Amino acid sequence: MEKIYTRPSYIREGATSGFCPGCMHSTVHKLVGEVLDELGIVNKTVTVWGVGCCILGAGYTTHDSFGSPHGRACAVASAYKRTNPDEIVYTYQGDGDLASIGIAETIYAANRGENFTVIFINNSTYGMTGGQMAPTTLVGQKATTAPFGRDPKQHGYPVHVCELLATLKAPYYLERVTCLDAPNVLKAKKAIKKAFQNQIDGKGFSLVEIMSNCPTNWGMAPLETLEFMKENTLKEFPLGVYRDKDAE
Amino acid sequence: MPKVEIRSESCKACEYCVKTCPNKVLALGAESNSKGYHYVVPANPDACIGCKLCAIVCPDAAIEVYK
Numbered sequence: 001m002e003k004i005y006t007r008p009s010y011i012r013e014g015a016t017s018g019f020c021p022g023c024m025h026s027t028v029h030k031l032v033g034e035v036l037d038e039l040g041i042v043n044k045t046v047t048v049w050g051v052g053c054c055i056l057g058a059g060y061t062t063h064d065s066f067g068s069p070h071g072r073a074c075a076v077a078s079a080y081k082r083t084n085p086d087e088i089v090y091t092y093q094g095d096g097d098l099a100s101i102g103i104a105e106t107i108y109a110a111n112r113g114e115n116f117t118v119i120f121i122n123n124s125t126y127g128m129t130g131g132q133m134a135p136t137t138l139v140g141q142k143a144t145t146a147p148f149g150r151d152p153k154q155h156g157y158p159v160h161v162c163e164l165l166a167t168l169k170a171p172y173y174l175e176r177v178t179c180l181d182a183p184n185v186l187k188a189k190k191a192i193k194k195a196f197q198n199q200i201d202g203k204g205f206s207l208v209e210i211m212s213n214c215p216t217n218w219g220m221a222p223l224e225t226l227e228f229m230k231e232n233t234l235k236e237f238p239l240g241v242y243r244d245k246d247a248e
Numbered sequence: 249m250p251k252v253e254i255r256s257e258s259c260k261a262c263e264y265c266v267k268t269c270p271n272k273v274l275a276l277g278a279e280s281n282s283k284g285y286h287y288v289v290p291a292n293p294d295a296c297i298g299c300k301l302c303a304i305v306c307p308d309a310a311i312e313v314y315k
Binding site for chain 1: 283304305306307311314
């Protein structure tokens with residue numbers, strides 16, 4: 001009998017992730033690990049963690065990584081990749097990091113077409129700090145800092161990072177995916193693999209936005225968040241490829 | 249015959265695998281692990297066809313599949 005599915009070598013043996021039950025951060029860590037294993041680049045990959053729940057991956061994974069100041073992961077990764085061009089560098093950031101305090105760094109790294117990969121988890125809330133309203137919180141969605149739900153007159157509308165970066169000339173690959181069921185997990189893995197392959201081929205800035213959930217701060221059971229995402233999140237944030245210079 | 253193995257300490261009982269399995273092989277167990285989660289067990293192991301869907305959706309990489 002042959003083992004046909006096991007955890008990637010990127011995950012520390014015996015480790016359990018620090019993420020809440022049902023959190024898709026864990027799924028994305030697993031997918032990144034599988035992709036790095038398949039491409040054979042685990043030993044020369046460096047992660048730049050953003051600030052927030054994403055940093056919980058630091059004790060969970062085996063390869064080299066370092067933290068960056070809040071929001072500055074793209075700036076740190078730009079410097080690291082330029083000084084170590086032979087290594088594979090990716091940033092792993094949430095929406096409270098990349099889309100709010102770090103949006104300037106992200107836009108300018110994308111505009112320079114820096115040759116690294118960005119894994120961007122969008123769960124439309126600030127997870128680690130306790131469910132405050134994020135730039136990506138849906139209209140009407142409740143948060144601890146918007147107890148009556150997001151009101152566009154007062155708080156503006158959700159920020160769409162892929163659409164925003166698609167207005168620039170330099171980014172090579174931008175795609176939005178999700179992990180809410182098996183077919184979508186496989187599509188997300190394909191997108192992540194392409195984003196890393198682009199970096200290996202020296203093609204430039206690749207960003208994969210993964211629509212995610214936050215059972216704890218949304219106040220739902222994990223299975224309920226999947227229904228919520230289908231009915232709300234994916235209508236506001238349509239999945240798809242926003243830029244692929246290979247196809248142009 | 250295909251079979252699934254669950255790393256009981258890694259399981260957080262989110263039930264994504266239970267919902268995904270087409271043959272209803274998996275179910276929440278009565279035992280709990282050291283973190284207090286009632287981890288998933290193969291309640292109906294003979295029905296497993298080794299499709300890997302449970303392992304693909306498992307966030308915590310707690311499922312191993314043999315075929």
